[in-house]
Amino acid sequence: MRQQSKLNRVMPWLKVGVFLLALLPFIKLILGFYQDDLGANPIEKITHTTGFWTLSFLLITLTATPLRLITHWSWPIRLRRMLGLFAFFYACLHFLTYLILDQFFDAAAIIEDISKRPYITLGFTAFVLLTPLAISSNDTITRKIGSKNWRRLHSLIYPIAIVGVIHFAWLVKKDLSTPLMFAGLLSTLLLIRLFYRR
Amino acid sequence: EKLTASASSAYGLTDELTPLKDITRYNNFYEFGTDKESPAKRASSLITRPWTISVEGEVEKPQTFDIDQLLKLAPIEERIYRLRCVEAWSMVVPWLGYPLAELIKRVQPTSAAHYVEFISLHDPEQMPGQRSPVLQWPYKEGLRIDEAMHPLTLLTFGLYGELLPKQNGAPVRMVIPWKYGFKSAKSIVKIRFVEQQPVSSWMQAGPNEYGFYANVNPAVDHPRWSQAKERRIGDFLKRPTLPFNGYADQVASLYNGMDLTKDF
Numbered sequence: 001m002r003q004q005s006k007l008n009r010v011m012p013w014l015k016v017g018v019f020l021l022a023l024l025p026f027i028k029l030i031l032g033f034y035q036d037d038l039g040a041n042p043i044e045k046i047t048h049t050t051g052f053w054t055l056s057f058l059l060i061t062l063t064a065t066p067l068r069l070i071t072h073w074s075w076p077i078r079l080r081r082m083l084g085l086f087a088f089f090y091a092c093l094h095f096l097t098y099l100i101l102d103q104f105f106d107a108a109a110i111i112e113d114i115s116k117r118p119y120i121t122l123g124f125t126a127f128v129l130l131t132p133l134a135i136s137s138n139d140t141i142t143r144k145i146g147s148k149n150w151r152r153l154h155s156l157i158y159p160i161a162i163v164g165v166i167h168f169a170w171l172v173k174k175d176l177s178t179p180l181m182f183a184g185l186l187s188t189l190l191l192i193r194l195f196y197r198r
Numbered sequence: 199e200k201l202t203a204s205a206s207s208a209y210g211l212t213d214e215l216t217p218l219k220d221i222t223r224y225n226n227f228y229e230f231g232t233d234k235e236s237p238a239k240r241a242s243s244l245i246t247r248p249w250t251i252s253v254e255g256e257v258e259k260p261q262t263f264d265i266d267q268l269l270k271l272a273p274i275e276e277r278i279y280r281l282r283c284v285e286a287w288s289m290v291v292p293w294l295g296y297p298l299a300e301l302i303k304r305v306q307p308t309s310a311a312h313y314v315e316f317i318s319l320h321d322p323e324q325m326p327g328q329r330s331p332v333l334q335w336p337y338k339e340g341l342r343i344d345e346a347m348h349p350l351t352l353l354t355f356g357l358y359g360e361l362l363p364k365q366n367g368a369p370v371r372m373v374i375p376w377k378y379g380f381k382s383a384k385s386i387v388k389i390r391f392v393e394q395q396p397v398s399s400w401m402q403a404g405p406n407e408y409g410f411y412a413n414v415n416p417a418v419d420h421p422r423w424s425q426a427k428e429r430r431i432g433d434f435l436k437r438p439t440l441p442f443n444g445y446a447d448q449v450a451s452l453y454n455g456m457d458l459t460k461d462f
Contacts, residue, residue, distance in 0.1 A: 039235065040224030040431050041287060104435055109424065117422060171422065173285065174403055175232035175332050 007075060018079055022086045025053045026093070043101045050094035051123075052178075055168060057087035058161045059185055066192040081137050084157070088134040095127050119170035126163040129156050161186055201294050201356035205273035209350065213280065216289040218358045220431050225365045226283065227384060228333055229318070229325035236327070237365035244324050244385065246369040255315075255391035258306035265369050269355055272300035276359075277352055279375035282414045282443045286436075288428045293373050294356035299347045301389075307343065311391035314346040315339070316372055316383035325385075333399045339383040340396035340410065341374065342452075350375055350448055354382075376445040378412045409462040413453070414443035418462050 029049055032038045038045040061083040064076040103110050113120040133154055136142060142150050165186055169179035227237040249265040263271070274294050282288045302314075320336035322328040328335045345351060352373040355362060362368040367384025374381050380400050390396075400408035407421050416426045416439040427436040442449050453461075 040220035041234070041429070043429065043434075044287070101434075106436075109427070112424065116419075117424075119422060174228075175330075177330075 011075065011078060014075065015079065015082060019082060022057070022083070025049060025090070043097070047094065047097050047102060050090050050097055051168065054087055054090040054094050055161075055164050055182055057083055057090060058157070058164060059182065059189065061087055062157065062161060062186070062189045066189055066196075069192065069196040085134060085137060088130055091127050091130055095124075119167050122163050122170065123167040126160045126167060129160050129163075133157065133160075158190065199361045200359060201269075201274065201361050202359065203274050203276040203294060205275045205296075207275040207277050209275075209277045209279070211278040211280065211290065213278070213290045215278065215292060216431050221289060221291055221357065222363050222365060224431065226285075226379065227327075227365055227367065229327045229335075229337065229385070230365065231327045232330075232332055240326060241364035241368075243326065244319075244364045244368065246364065246385075249369050249387075251370065251387055251389060253301070253305050253389045253391075256308045256311035256393060257391050258308060259304070261305065263301075268301075268353075268370065271304070272296040274355065277373075279350075279352070279373060280443050281373075281375065281379055282428060282439065284378040284380055284408070284412070284420065284425075286423060286425065286428045286439075288430050288439075290430075291357055291373075292359075293352055293354045294359070295352045295354035295373065297349050298351045298353045298372070299349065301353055302347060305391075307391050310393045312343055313392050313395055314341050314343060315388075315390040315392055315396040316341075316386050317388040317390065318383050319385045319387050332403075334402050335399075336387075337383060337399045338396065339372070339381055339398045341381075342395075343391075344452055345374070345449075348449060348452065350445060376414060376442040376449045378414060380408070381412045411453075411458070411461050413449075413458065413462075414439060415441060415458055415462070417441070418459050 029038070029046060032045075033042065061080055064080040064083070067073060067076045099105065099110070103113075114124050115121070133156060136145060136150060136153055145153070165179060165182045168182060169176060172179060223238045224234045225237040226234065227241070230237040230240040247265065250262050251265070251268065252260075252262045254260040274296055276292055276294055278290060278292045280288060281291050298314075316339045318337040319325065320328065322335075341351070352375075354367075354371050354373045355369065357363070357366060362371065367382075370386050371384040372382045372386065381398075395410055398408070398410065400412075401410060414425075419425050425439055428439045429436045440446070
């Protein structure tokens with residue numbers, strides 16, 4: 001009980017800290033843009049960075065449950081919503097970078113990309129699927145749809161993360177080391193869940 | 199170190215030059231890592247003097263050239279070429295070199311020399327990226343003999359009035375401006391004249407994605423991305439990619455009668 005009230009006191013500070021940390025990659029991009037520090041191909045750099053952090057936050061979000069299963073800590077779960085919303089935040093930036101900076105609203109090229117190029121199809125699918133999860137994360141909607149439906153809806157995070165990793169692996173020219181690292185981490189997180197479910 | 203052109207060139211270009219800073223900090227040179235920034239950071243470990251190139255195979259006069267000997271073999275020209283990467287970005291680079299044909303003439307290929315193979319340095323001590331099996335080392339590329347003899351095909355020693363920076367393929371590299379950048383082998387130590395079409399490192403890595411010819415072609419997409427447009431480094435909007443990277447008048451006839459969707 002004392003533990004619980006101590007956690008309640010620390011939690012708001014922890015949330016502010018994690019919020020600021022999670023914003024760092026975004027701030028670094030903005031600073032890099034103004035200081036001309038994004039290299040010779042800034043659009044490519046922004047695309048890769050926002051994509052990297054989308055996947056990273058999806059995986060960090062998926063770490064909350066395994067962490068509780070192993071350690072019985074409850075604080076990771078209380079950060080989960082914010083972390084998931086950061087995944088969506090970086091996914092939005094990633095998508096907008098593609099739409100505006102990369103393609104500059106070239107509808108024909110975008111439609112061709114989404115219909116013809118599997119890695120773009122997958123990335124776009126993951127982004128579309130992630131949207132209802134972000135919308136239904138606020139308390140009012142969560143209450144309205146009921147916790148059972150909420151949980152069912154939010155289990156979409158698993159296919160989203162898997163599709164996201166495949167999206168990454170499919171677009172690299174040759175060096176698969178980073179996508180494989182994501183794939184390894186994701187498998188580990190999912191296996192821990194399976195192990196504790198039995 | 200300075201390198202000045204001693205001959206004028208018929209191959210000028212009105213495109214705006216890509217700044218030296220971008221040419222030297224954004225490189226695909228997997229021998230030093232697979233991201234674009236690694237070569238500029240890590241290529242200092244490459245030792246470019248002394249350096250020799252062995253020219254061998256189906257030639258009457260096989261020989262080994264020292265790099266300083268090679269630099270004096272023919273008059274150096276400055277050639278401003280478009281460079282189009284298979285990843286759909288492009289640059290405009292003022293290269294320094296002379297036609298590869300000048301070298302080829304001196305070694306006298308036999309009638310069996312149908313292809314030319316370029317082999318880059320293989321030394322993981324100097325090229326730490328070779329510790330990763332991301333490609334089969336040494337890096338290998340190849341041209342058909344008529345492509346190799348074409349006056350646009352440049353044996354290249356410098357850019358922007360200087361000897362090649364290490365991250366750009368010092369001390370000697372190929373530049374074949376109508377083909378995707380990966381065809382232009384860097385840090386070459388061996389040129390071999392052969393009868394059979396050689397297998398390049400990229401063909402080994404992805405035979406359905408990287409063909410032997412690799413001519414810049416907006417009509418033939420990479421299996422995973424479009425080649426219709428490119429982003430010129432420094433530009434915001436993409437521009438349409440030109441057939442043969444804008445050199446169709448000079449080189450399209452080399453491929454008469456070929457199906458370029460099959461021979462991509």
